[in-house]
Amino acid sequence: MSAPKDTVASQRAANVRLMIFDVDGILTDGSLHFGPEGEISKTFNVLDGHGIKLLQQSGVSTAIISARQSPIVLRRASDLGIHHVFQGIHDKRSAFEQLLTQTNTTADACGFIGDDVIDLPILMRVGFAASVPNAHAEVRSRVHYVTQAGGGRGAARELCDFILRAQGNYEAALAPYLA
Numbered sequence: 664m665s666a667p668k669d670t671v672a673s674q675r676a677a678n679v680r681l682m683i684f685d686v687d688g689i690l691t692d693g694s695l696h697f698g699p700e701g702e703i704s705k706t707f708n709v710l711d712g713h714g715i716k717l718l719q720q721s722g723v724s725t726a727i728i729s730a731r732q733s734p735i736v737l738r739r740a741s742d743l744g745i746h747h748v749f750q751g752i753h754d755k756r757s758a759f760e761q762l763l764t765q766t767n768t769t770a771d772a773c774g775f776i777g778d779d780v781i782d783l784p785i786l787m788r789v790g791f792a793a794s795v796p797n798a799h800a801e802v803r804s805r806v807h808y809v810t811q812a813g814g815g816r817g818a819a820r821e822l823c824d825f826i827l828r829a830q831g832n833y834e835a836a837l838a839p840y841l842a
Contacts, residue, residue, distance in 0.1 A: 672808040675791040676829035679723060679774040681766055683759070683785070684819060686714075686729040686736055689795060690779035692815035707739050708815055715743050715822030721832040726768060728758045730781055776822055778802060778814060793822055815822035 687693050690711060696704045717723055725745045729736060732751035740748045747765065749758035763770060774791035775782070778798035783805065786792040792806040795814045803809055808825065810818040827833040 669808075672791070672793075672825075673829040675807050676774065678772060678826045678827055679791050679830075680717060680727060680772040681724045681762075681774070682823075682826065683726045683728055683762070683769045683773060683775045683789075685775075685777040685782055686727060686733075687731055688737070688798070688814040689776050690727075690815060690819055691815060693778070693797075703733060703735075705733065705735055706815060708817060708820070710817050711815070711819035711823075712739075712743050714820035715745070717836045718823040718826060719744060721827055721830065721836055723826065723830075724768075726762055726766075728752060728755050728762070728775075728785065730755065753781070754784075755781060756788075759785045759788065774822075774826065776810075776819070791826075797803075 666683045684690055690707055693707045698704065719725055726747035727736065727740055727745055730753050736750055737748060747762055752758040770788045771790035773789040774793065775785045775789045776793040777786055778795050780799055780801055784807060786802065793808040793810065794802050794806045795810050795818045797813055797822060810821045812818045812821045824833065827836050
């Protein structure tokens with residue numbers, strides 16, 4: 664008999680030293696809003712952002728790999744202290760390899776959350792793969808953990824809390840707010 668999926672996911676999340684986030688469909692709900700001049704806007708969730716900060720404070724590094732190029736993503740990454748940002752990369756595998764080299768990290772010490780088939784080359788290599796409920800079926804069937812919350816609706820926060828719990832750091836992350 665194999666271990667329950669949540670147990671396996673927790674064991675894998677406990678080893679994450681670098682958590683990588685896709686943007687559209689993960690840190691946002693995947694919607695693109697076009698202004699009259701053709702500018703694109705995206706909506707980010709503040710709970711997700713705080714979860715990322717808590718994860719960083721616990722010693723887990725963070726990164727973004729996104730197929731789309733957007734100045735607003737650079738702004739959000741800067742606000743969150745995410746220093747490794749790869750945008751406009753359709754071959755996410757090459758960006759992932761560059762990230763591993765830059766951070767001197769192994770694939771099994773990484774987590775990645777993505778939602779579409781373009782994310783599979785990374786999801787199939789990392790030690791901890793995650794997705795969201797409305798992800799493509801091929802993605803959901805191949806990850807270790809699927810959030811209950813949707814992309815841009817608290818999925819990243821839920822994932823960060825899950826990792827913090829798996830690493831035994833959740834209570835310490837909350838302690839400053841409970842004093």
